[in-house]
Amino acid sequence: MFDKLMVWLAKHPRVLPERVVRGLFLAAADGAWLIRAKSVRQLERNLSHVLAWEKQNSDESSAHTVSHKELRALSRKGMRSYFTYFSEAMSVGARSEEELRARIRGAGEGLLAIQKQTDEHGANGSAPIAMGHQGNWDYDGFWAQFEVAPVTTVAERLANEAMLRTFVNIREELGMTIFLTGTPHLTEQLEDVLREPHTIVPLLADRDLSRHGEFVHAFGSMIRVARxxxxxxxxxxxxxxxxNTYREKLSREQHRKAKTPYGYVCEISGPIDVEQYRSLPREEAIHEISQRWVDIWARGIAAHPQDWHMLQPIFAEDLDLTRLKDVPPEVKAQLQQFM
Structure with a gap:
């Protein structure tokens, strides 16, 4: 039922004012949070790792225990952030270019570096990007075409064909080129795209439970990320x-342009020089690079956990190891310590 509503809203983005659409989605978020739906309970388990890790790595002298009260408060913010993303996605067809550009800005130590790397006039090259389900990644892609380079990315092939087509249409409308998971020789096709100048390939990579995922350490546990x-x-x-992408309150002028009080920051970190791993065997190098980007990404998640939209099992403690395939014995041994 909810999927049908989202498809209908995406096809008729101007029927309802955005504030009404946002209000409907926030009400749904609060309802799910109040009854502690299964997805909310999983979100809280995921966030508990982040909070405990952040406490352990801070200068606080207090215990590293995460209280039920602070976890519930954070999960409510997380659900509202998650459903806000859907309200924005479903109504993007009613937004002007000025509104969308006012809703997101770039920041971070890697911003100038990636702009230089992909400079259109210098035709220096292209850039791959690792990112997670955080903030509004559709807005990230829209912003990037103006401030960095055109975007080619991958969308998950959903079982619901109507929802799949809806999300693909939204991203194509925002100027992105979309491949689908399961496309034959997908990695090779993305590499071909990157061999052309002036393009970026951002990939949502913070969850991959397929046999091809890479196990890395994160937040005092282990997760399996996309390779x-x-x-x-x-x-x-x-x-x-x-x-990393997170929400921020807009200035009065940006609020006027964006027609909404909140926008997003697309924070770019890096670059990670992969040449330093060239002496390693390929599989070992891919693992080390994966661990490196996850270490950077995790710091961004810890800084803005309310905008991490991870409502599925991701940590080793929540995974059924008997159902995971192609897990190396040494990795299984590491995973066992978290059970």
Missing amino acids: GPATIAFDTGLPLFVV
């Missing part, structure tokens, strides 16, 4: 950048 960012960076020799 794509590390693989295409290593194979092409291009530096790998990392993106």
Whole structure:
């Protein structure tokens, strides 16, 4: 039912004012949070790792225990952030270019570096990017075509064909070129794209439970991330950048242009020079590069956990090891310590 509503809203983005659409989605978020739906409970388990890790690595002298109260408060913010993303995605067809550009800005130590790397006039090259399900990644892609380079990315092939087509249409409308997961020789096609000047390939990579995922350490546990960012960076020799996206309150002038009180920051970190891993065997190099970008990304998640939209099992403690395939014995031994 909810999927049908989203498809209908995306096809008729001007029927309802954006504030009404946002209000409907926020009400749904609060309802799910109040009854502690299964997805909310999983979100809280994921966030508990982040909070405990952040406390352990801070200068606080207090215990590293995460209280139920602070976890519930954070999960409510997280659900509202997540559903806000959907309200924005479904109504993007009613937004002008000025409104969208006012809703997101770039920042971070890697911003100038990636702009130089992909400079259109210098035709220096292209750049792969690792990122997670955080903030509004559709806005990231829209912003990037003006401030960095055109975007080619991958969308998950959903079982619901109507929802899949809806999200693909939204991203294409925002100027992105979209491949689907499961496309034959997908990695090779992305690498071919990156061998052309002036383009970027950002990949949502913070969750991959397929047999091809890479196990890395994160937030005092282990998660399985997509190998794509590390693989295409290593194979092409291009530096790998990392993106975190989070919400911010807009200034009065930006609020006027954006027609909404909140926008997003696309924070770019890196680059990670993959050439330093060239002496390693390929599989070991891909693992080390994956761990490196996850270390950078995790700091961004810890700084803005409310905008991490991870409502599925991701940490070793929540995974059924008997159902995971192609896990090396040494990795299984590491995973066992978290059970």
